[in-house]
Amino acid sequence: MISNKKENILGVDIGGSKIRMVLWNGKKVLKEWQSETANLENLKKGLDFFNGALGSTYSKIGVGLPGLLDFKNNQALFCKNLPAFNKVNLKACFPVEVKMDNDAKCFLRAEINAFKGKKPEYVLGIIFGTGIGGAFTNEKLKTKNEKFEDEVIYRGKDSWAGEFGHMIMDKGKTWEKLYQETKNNPKEQEKINAIGMANLINIFNPELIILGGKGVTKPNLKTIEKYLLVKKQMPKFIFSKLGDNAVALGATFLWN
Numbered sequence: 001m002i003s004n005k006k007e008n009i010l011g012v013d014i015g016g017s018k019i020r021m022v023l024w025n026g027k028k029v030l031k032e033w034q035s036e037t038a039n040l041e042n043l044k045k046g047l048d049f050f051n052g053a054l055g056s057t058y059s060k061i062g063v064g065l066p067g068l069l070d071f072k073n074n075q076a077l078f079c080k081n082l083p084a085f086n087k088v089n090l091k092a093c094f095p096v097e098v099k100m101d102n103d104a105k106c107f108l109r110a111e112i113n114a115f116k117g118k119k120p121e122y123v124l125g126i127i128f129g130t131g132i133g134g135a136f137t138n139e140k141l142k143t144k145n146e147k148f149e150d151e152v153i154y155r156g157k158d159s160w161a162g163e164f165g166h167m168i169m170d171k172g173k174t175w176e177k178l179y180q181e182t183k184n185n186p187k188e189q190e191k192i193n194a195i196g197m198a199n200l201i202n203i204f205n206p207e208l209i210i211l212g213g214k215g216v217t218k219p220n221l222k223t224i225e226k227y228l229l230v231k232k233q234m235p236k237f238i239f240s241k242l243g244d245n246a247v248a249l250g251a252t253f254l255w256n
């Protein structure tokens with residue numbers, strides 16, 4: 001998303017195992033910073049880096065983080081993989097105006113806007129990180145509310161839609177739990193992820209699935225196809241174009 005605005009916006013990606021920040025001027029990333037653990041101390045270090053090294057050259061902040069967010073009180077209501085930030089008033093952590101959103105929705109927002117020309121309409125975004133998060137967009141359906149004007153990402157009643165990792169898949173275990181348990185067994189994890197993605201294809205009927213996150217691997221299309229009703233359901237799969245910066249950039253776009 002290219003903006004004509006000249007103001008710099010700081011994008012903050014608070015993940016289960018890291019914090020990443022980018023300074024975005026509407027056309028390009030000016031500076032990046034990352035910590036290897038996610039906690040309030042490192043969040044402050046990142047802000048100090050931008051305030052000190054760059055002289056506080058941003059006027060607004062966008063934040064993406066996993067889990068269920070309480071927009072009224074500006075906090076993470078429940079994040080299984082980020083307990084240090086549960087019930088923390090995020091606005092109080094930052095020196096300027098802040099907007100926040102779920103990290104997977106930020107990811108998909110940025111990836112959709114990275115397309116040149118005609119954008120795909122029915123798209124799933126899936127992040128494989130410490131856990132599994134997701135989002136779904138329909139370019140023809142724009143949801144308007146006071147927080148997310150002209151938003152094309154499906155949000156649900158409380159903006160909590162997209163918790164794909166919490167689908168129950170086997171003997172009461174979620175997709176995310178099975179994904180975490182098989183991190184040292186690539187073949188088994190590949191099968192579990194294929195079943196999870198097949199479930200999403202059967203539910204959402206997307207034309208495109210964008211995959212990202214540190215744990216992402218090439219999808220096994222043959223296994224996915226086994227769990228589809230018809231072969232024609234199979235969408236196109238691509239990897240993230242924006243890589244590590246996707247969530248942070250999608251957070252800056254909350255201000256556009």
